[in-house]
Amino acid sequence: MDGVDLIFKVAAIGILVAVLNVLLVRAGREDQAMMTTIAGLVVVLLVVLREISELFNTIKSLFGL
């Protein structure tokens, strides 16, 4: 069931980054807005990477690839 929680986590990160972005742009700090976007992207990619590697390991052990 951990996979399902990850989906909601990633969606929450995405929306959070979007809100932060708007706030920072409104506050006039475009560079920090870019930073948060990139940080959010990195975090999400790490989460996806871990999930995909776990999936590939189970498939590899299951099918004997």
Added chain:
Amino acid sequence: MLVFKIIGIGICGTVLALTVKQYRPELAIAVPVLSAAAILLLCVPYLSSVLTMFQNIAEESGIDTAYVKIVIKIIGVAYICQFASDICKDAGESSIAGKIELGGKVVIITLSMPIIYGLLELTSKIISF
């Protein structure tokens, strides 16, 4: 039932993907990938029982277990290539999806070479009588 769990994850993933796509298009690809992975991980235990049953039947019926192993490997390769190419199609990169499918076909052909050789030997033996 497993089916309802899978449908629930699929619909939640689609809805979340749409909401995230509005705000952050580059993060929107992560949600379908994660929901697809979650659904696949849910199916794995059922799949392993089906595969063991498949192997038992093959052993009892006297089929050479090497061929059965190759067939199971080919199923695995097809399974994963379909997963990856669908994700690429989701993201709009249909050309990359086509290349992944091509790669999968090449791998499957190379995996199935022993079976083809076995078949040829069998037929040549039958014809040579």
